[in-house]
Amino acid sequence: MSETKIFTGKSILFVSPVFFGYEAAIKNKLIELGADVTYVDDRPSNNSFFKGIVRVYKKILDDTILKYYAQVITDIADREFDIVFLLNPEAMPLSFLEMCKPRWKNALFVMYMWDSITSGTLRERESEVHAGLCASLRLPLVGFANEF
Numbered sequence: 733m734s735e736t737k738i739f740t741g742k743s744i745l746f747v748s749p750v751f752f753g754y755e756a757a758i759k760n761k762l763i764e765l766g767a768d769v770t771y772v773d774d775r776p777s778n779n780s781f782f783k784g785i786v787r788v789y790k791k792i793l794d795d796t797i798l799k800y801y802a803q804v805i806t807d808i809a810d811r812e813f814d815i816v817f818l819l820n821p822e823a824m825p826l827s828f829l830e831m832c833k834p835r836w837k838n839a840l841f842v843m844y845m846w847d848s849i850t851s852g853t854l855r856e857r858e859s860e861v862h863a864g865l866c867a868s869l870r871l872p873l874v875g876f877a878n879e880f
Contacts, residue, residue: 737766743812745836748819749774758819767815770808775823776800786823794825801828809835818843 744767748755755771762769775786776796785793801824813836818824821843833841 735765740766742766742814743768743770744815744817745770745772745808745811745813745832745839746817746819747772747774747821747824748817749822750778751820755819770811770813772804772808774821790823793823797823797825798827801825804828805831812836813839815839816841820844820846 739762744762746755746759746762746769748758748771750773755773759769759771775782776799777783782793790797805828816832816836816839818841829841832839
């Protein structure tokens with residue numbers, strides 16, 4: 733059975749951390765479904781030190797992260813996107829979304845989290861940041877039952 737190219741003619745900004753090749757598989761599937769995909773790594777660096785600090789005490793990396801995302805905005809500013817797809821952002825600052833929303837005001841913004849925002853999986857600060865991302869995107873903050 734052949735799949736319909738449901739994203740033909742659509743341009744997607746896909747922001748995700750590198751995670752066991754999932755980001756590449758998802759990007760490739762979106763392309764296979766007809767999308768023009770621009771991938772942005774959520775983190776400025778993927779070395780073990782940086783990944784650990786982002787999860788434990790991200791604040792000390794704020795300057796590095798802000799510079800990285802300022803460069804991302806510069807790199808993609810001339811592109812048009814129909815969809816902005818955020819997959820489990822860890823390092824992304826709210827300021828990035830505050831720049832994206834007016835620039836791509838007609839785009840559909842979608843955020844998918846691997847971990848529940850309402851569970852004890854995320855630390856308190858991360859929950860606040862992700863709730864802020866949802867508020868910035870004007871997305872409902874949805875919790876799923878533990879069965880999922």
